[in-house]
Amino acid sequence: MPVTGDSKVIDTILKRRSVREFTDSPVSEENVNKILNAGRWAPSGLNNQPWRFIVVRDPETIRKLSECTHYSNIVAGAPLLISVFLDTEHSYSRTKDVQAIGASIQNMLLACCELDLGAVWLGEILNQNEKVNSILKCPLKMELMAVLAIGTPVPRERTSTRKALSELVFEEKYGQKWEE
C-alpha cells in the first residue's frame, strides 16, 4: 500500500519490510538510478563517501552469486542485485565508514520502498566475500559490505518486530529508562 501525506518519510521508515520474493519484472533503468542516487546522498564522516556499488542484472552472474549464500533462492530470484563495498583505500575511520555504508544502504532500501520495489539486505553472504569479489572481478581492497536483492515484491503480508523504546533508550544518563 503506497504511503502518502505529511509523514510519508517516517511512515515509510516504520512500514518498510524485507522482501525476499520477487516477480519476474525487471527494475527500470530510471529506478536503478534513483536507488543509486539515494545511496550516494547518505552522510559520511568528513563527507568521505566510502561506498562503492556494483550493479548486477546479468542472469549468469546472479546465478553465480546465488551460490555464495545460504539464501540462494532469494538471490537467484531477484532481477537486480546491488553489491555494496567499502573502498578500504579510501577509508579514514573504519567505524565511521562502516556506519556511513549502513546509512547509504538504508537510503537505498527506503528509496526502493517508495518506488514500490521490494528489497532485502543480505549480510550472510559476507562469509563468502572472496568468492563474491572473484565473480565480480573485484580486488580485495574493495571489502564486501552487503548485497541488496531488489525486485517487484510478490504480494504477501510481511510483519516484523522491534524492541520497545523503554528497552533501548535512557534519559539523561545510563540506567534511567525513557518513558514515552
Place this chain on the structure above:
Amino acid sequence: MPVTGDSKVIDTILKRRSVREFTDSPVSEENVNKILNAGRWAPSGLNNQPWRFIVVRDPETIRKLSECTHYSNIVAGAPLLISVFLDTEHSYSRTKDVQAIGASIQNMLLACCELDLGAVWLGEILNQNEKVNSILKCPLKMELMAVLAIGTPVPRERTSTRKALSELVFEEKYGQKWEE
C-alpha cells in the same frame, strides 16, 4: 522548504543537509519519540537491534558534553542531543552491527528533516568517548558511536556535494563504469 508529493522519501534523502545552528526552541516530546521510533525501526542483521540511545536535554549535561569535542558551539547550541551507542555485549558481528547503527542514525536524521528539525551527525566526539560515557554514567561496554545534535534550524542556505555515480558505481563487474 517542506517536501511533499509522490517522491517525498527520495526528495528528503537528497535534500537533507547537516544543520549546525539551532534556535532556542525546544524539541517537543512527541517529536523526540518520533525520532527515536524511526531509529528503532532500522534493519539490522538477525534483527539484532544493537543500538542504544541516551537522550540529553539537561543544559548542564549538554554543556559538559560540549567540552568533549572541537565542535563545542554546535553541541552547546543544541536543545537536544541523542547519544548513540553500540551495546557490545549484544553484538554478534561488529561490521554488521556498526552498519545497522548507521542505518538507525540515518533514519533519525531523515525523521528530523520531515519534522522540520535540523540535525547533525557528530563523529569527532568519539575521540573523547570515555569522557562522554563518564558524563552519562554509562559503562564502557556501551561503545559511543555518534552524537546527534538536534533542534530547530536557523534559516540559512545549506549546500553539499557528492561524487558522481560514474565514480562510485560499476556495471556487472569492477572497472566497468556505470553510465546513467
